[in-house]
Amino acid sequence: METKVLNTTAQHIDTAAEILKSGGLVAIPTETVYGLAANALNAQAVKNIFVAKGRAQDNPLIVHVTSIDEIKPLVTEIPEKVYMLAEKFWPGPLTMIMKKSDLVPGEVTCGMDTVAIRVPSHKVARDIISRSGLPLAAPSANISGGVSPTTAQHCIDDLTGRVDAIVDGGSCDVGLESTVILMCNPTPRLLRPGFITKEQIESVIGKIDVDDAILNPLKDGVKPSSPGMKYKHYSPNAKVVILEGDDKAYCDYVNQHADEGVFALCFDEDAKQLKVPCICYGEHKDEKTQAAKLFSALRSMDEKGAKLVFARMPKADGVGLAVVNRLLRAAAFQVINL
Numbered sequence: 016m017e018t019k020v021l022n023t024t025a026q027h028i029d030t031a032a033e034i035l036k037s038g039g040l041v042a043i044p045t046e047t048v049y050g051l052a053a054n055a056l057n058a059q060a061v062k063n064i065f066v067a068k069g070r071a072q073d074n075p076l077i078v079h080v081t082s083i084d085e086i087k088p089l090v091t092e093i094p095e096k097v098y099m100l101a102e103k104f105w106p107g108p109l110t111m112i113m114k115k116s117d118l119v120p121g122e123v124t125c126g127m128d129t130v131a132i133r134v135p136s137h138k139v140a141r142d143i144i145s146r147s148g149l150p151l152a153a154p155s156a157n158i159s160g161g162v163s164p165t166t167a168q169h170c171i172d173d174l175t176g177r178v179d180a181i182v183d184g185g186s187c188d189v190g191l192e193s194t195v196i197l198m199c200n201p202t203p204r205l206l207r208p209g210f211i212t213k214e215q216i217e218s219v220i221g222k223i224d225v226d227d228a229i230l231n232p233l234k235d236g237v238k239p240s241s242p243g244m245k246y247k248h249y250s251p252n253a254k255v256v257i258l259e260g261d262d263k264a265y266c267d268y269v270n271q272h273a274d275e276g277v278f279a280l281c282f283d284e285d286a287k288q289l290k291v292p293c294i295c296y297g298e299h300k301d302e303k304t305q306a307a308k309l310f311s312a313l314r315s316m317d318e319k320g321a322k323l324v325f326a327r328m329p330k331a332d333g334v335g336l337a338v339v340n341r342l343l344r345a346a347a348f349q350v351i352n353l
């Protein structure tokens with residue numbers, strides 16, 4: 016299949032919307048990562064997303080709309096706390112899971128009775144949803160298991176020949192996927208950390224639960240609250256090992272293991288002390304920049320031919336929790352305490 020690369024002019028946005036209306040697949044920019052969009056109400060189009068990405072058949076998709084009013088037909092009920100969080104964080108990088116209505120095809124939710132919904136803030140994403148007049152199912156626009164895309168080039172690298180179009184809207188501001196929270200339990204449960212932090216959510220709706228799988232590998236035989244938790248994620252070709260320790264311990268360890276093909280995935284301040292090639296992804300205390308740069312950094316390690324990467328463990332506070340969550344998965348939970 017030929018893959019068109021579109022820009023963000025009104026004419027190209029119309030082209031993207033037309034492709035979506037006719038059941039096609041379009042990679043679109045959002046403030047989190049690029050999403051691979053299809054008409055969420057068209058079961059065949061949704062099935063094609065799974066094929067294009069090589070996504071596991073039991074890993075449900077997030078549906079994107081432009082306002083809370085558009086959610087009403089998609090769910091059986093909107094809990095009060097959803098309104099409270101929507102008021103504060105929508106449009107934005109927060110996904111809320113509610114009980115689904117019959118309108119949402121089982122293909123979107125992989126047979127689950129709940130549906131994940133988000134109202135993105137990115138202008139281009141919103142324009143494409145509005146112009147198509149459709150709710151759009153959109154997982155990250157990468158090959159499943161790999162690193163999520165934060166630029167159109169990442170989508171081109173992964174999906175050329177597999178999708179109808181890719182809309183180039185520049186690089187994504189947040190750079191990590193949305194925060195995901197299950198809203199149909201009496202106490203909402205954080206399933207995936209993101210740019211909207213646990214602390215921010217709790218300041219609006221009070222105490223929430225945090226799923227164990229956020230910072231720990233799933234135990235054998237345990238059914239995950241979110242099917243995506245059980246899959247390998249963000250894995251570059253290089254082997255990634257996270258080192259937990261201060262800057263001196265980190266740099267000493269890396270320098271003692273400075274063999275051919277060894278790279279450092281480190282904070283900006285560490286680079287001058289290291290004897291191996293460094294890929295920096297922000298300053299030590301700047302979790303937002305780390306979030307924005309992590310996925311590009313993981314992709315560039317492979318481009319540069321890294322074999323073994325020692326990553327510095329970020330602090331798991333605020334947005335840092337999301338950075339640690341993604342890095343742990345990229346490293347298949349391999350952590351050395353220094």
Ligand code: AMP
Pocket residue numbers: 074075076077112124127129130131153154155192193195206207240241242243244
């Ligand atoms: P992605 O769109 O690739 O960022 O992944 C969406 C994430 O949301 C995956 O981890 C899914 O497993 C999760 N998710 C989507 N819908 C549901 C749902 N109804 N219940 C629980 N988790 C969900």
Ligand code: MG
Pocket residue numbers: 154155163
């Ligand atoms: Mg994904």
